[in-house]
Amino acid sequence: MKRTLFAIVLISLGLTVRAQNTIPAAAIQIQTAELAAPADKRGASSVYGYSAKGEFILLRKGTNEMICLADDPKIPGLNVACYHKDLEPFMKRGRDLKAEGKTPKEVADIRDHEAKSGWIPMPKQPASLFVYTAKAENFDPVTGTVKDGYLRYVVYIPYATAESTGLPLKPDAPGMPWLMDPGTHRAHIMISPPQKN
Template identity: 45%
Template sequence: MNRFILGLLSAVSVVTLPAFLEAQNVAPASEQIAGAVLALPKEMRDGAGVMGYRVTGKLELLRAAKNGMLCLADDPAEEKFHVSCYADTMEPFMARGRSLRAGGVKGAQVDTARFAEVKAGKIKMPTAPAALYQIFADSFDASTGSVKNGRYLFVVYIPFATPATTGLSTVPSDTKPWLMLPGTPKAHIMFSSTM
């Protein structure tokens, strides 16, 4: 009888121990939310929805959106800190990108697939401009709510926009907004700065 119980406990431990250890590498939901919304202006943080991790590798909703903004928490599997927040009207496009990458599609092929699906009517793009805020940094300190060596990126998606429809140059600039990927579903105005 004791051998049976010991064997059963060993089997249960083998099954649950890896999941337990994996969960230990994931920051508490409150820290993930605090880090994710840091990309947004202060007045937008409380109402933003946040997707994060309860287990490494599985992105899920931690907090529902109340203001039309959705944030992605830092991926615990990545070495550097990166968070992004975007208008929830972009979620079908963004979710499809995550799905393609998870399925092994890499690099430019992700956009090739998404652009074809937009053209086929499978992915609905927003009809109004949609903002994206991001932070790229070496690390995030949850106790102070600050990042180390952070770079802030702000983008406004205007699907299918061109220089003719926006009056913007397509030449990259560190000092002026510019239009990236003109004429595509992913056309957007680029803004960037350090923190």
């Protein structure tokens, strides 16, 4: 009896782990990735996601200026993003360094040096990033169904400061825009709408 229960538990755990690591169909990855994009940008954005083998690949070549990233199936919940194509060198470099095993601090330091040297071209104008998230219990990766998702907004303005923008360095009220990482290559305006309770 104990062996039977133990076997059932092992099978259940195996199914759970397998379900969490299952890579959704390309159509579902594209559908959920575009939830981060403004409505009028969906359908024409480039979308990167995962092959059946777990390789990070281009799922769809777009015709507009937006690039969307599908959810990483190894991480519980939903976390997708869309950003302006001028941010791609910066974003791709971050992905590559992370894949090499660099720590977040190492990634930041390397990109800082490479941006200052001009090796990573940074946008000459403000460039947008949209991030859409949902908790694991609110996201079905098989159907792409999401409930209670949360969208936040970022506008990159490399080397901007509080003085050059007039923005505070922290929000004084819920949803108020503020400037993060001022004076650096990754300076950006953060806009985080209040979340539902």
